[in-house]
Amino acid sequence: EDKQGKMEELNLKIQERAASALQLQKEIKEAEEMVGKINQHMEEATEIRNTGKQENKLAIKDAHEAQKALANAVAVLEEFYKSSGQIPKQSFELLQRRVAARENGPIKLPETPSTWDSGYTGVADPSKQPEGIIAVLEQVSADFSRMASETEAQENSDQAAYDQDVKDCQIEKARRAKESEMKDQERKR
Numbered sequence: 585e586d587k588q589g590k591m592e593e594l595n596l597k598i599q600e601r602a603a604s605a606l607q608l609q610k611e612i613k614e615a616e617e618m619v620g621k622i623n624q625h626m627e628e629a630t631e632i633r634n635t636g637k638q639e640n641k642l643a644i645k646d647a648h649e650a651q652k653a654l655a656n657a658v659a660v661l662e663e664f665y666k667s668s669g670q671i672p673k674q675s676f677e678l679l680q681r682r683v684a685a686r687e688n689g690p691i692k693l694p695e696t697p698s699t700w701d702s703g704y705t706g707v708a709d710p711s712k713q714p715e716g717i718i719a720v721l722e723q724v725s726a727d728f729s730r731m732a733s734e735t736e737a738q739e740n741s742d743q744a745a746y747d748q749d750v751k752d753c754q755i756e757k758a759r760r761a762k763e764s765e766m767k768d769q770e771r772k773r
Contacts, residue, residue: 608771615764622757626750633746640739647732654725661718 665671 605771608767612764612767612771615760615767619757619760619764622753622760626753629746629749629753633742636742637739640735640742643735644732644739647728647735650728651725651732654721654728658718658721658725661721665718 662671666673
């Protein structure tokens with residue numbers, strides 16, 4: 585009887601340990617699957633972040649190039665309107681003309697150039713908002729500047745969110761890997 589009782593007790597312990605080992609194996613598998621999902625999430629997040637970073641970089645580059653082009657266009661238009669009298673010249677510009685005239689002699693133009701029979705009168709004040717072309721170009725340039733600033737701020741925000749997500753995933757991945765390792769050691773006992 586004593587042997588029979590011990591045998592039953594040992595069989596119960598074996599069954600408990602077998603059930604415990606199966607449960608641990610199931611939990612290990614779940615932890616390993618979670619690590620796989622975390623790795624997949626991190627890969628996808630990295631791909632999305634790299635795409636976003638590239639798009640933001642191009643948008644910022646385009647905005648800066650547009651600002652340069654608009655600044656050049658405004659400079660050309662201002663020079664044209666100053667030469668036609670639509671925009672008054674600054675005092676330093678008049679001095680530069682006098683110096684150039686002293687060095688090279690005055691520029692001689694015919695009374696009426698052959699390409700037109702009256703001077704340029706302009707349709708609107710080129711710097712008067714909202715219809716003046718220079719004012720419009722300056723507003724568009726300001727819009728590009730704002731777009732570049734907003735895109736840079738969004739890029740910084742996106743990068744910070746990505747960095748935090750990766751950090752959280754690495755912590756969770758390490759926790760799950762350690763959990764799996766500890767349960768595997770417990771199962772082997």
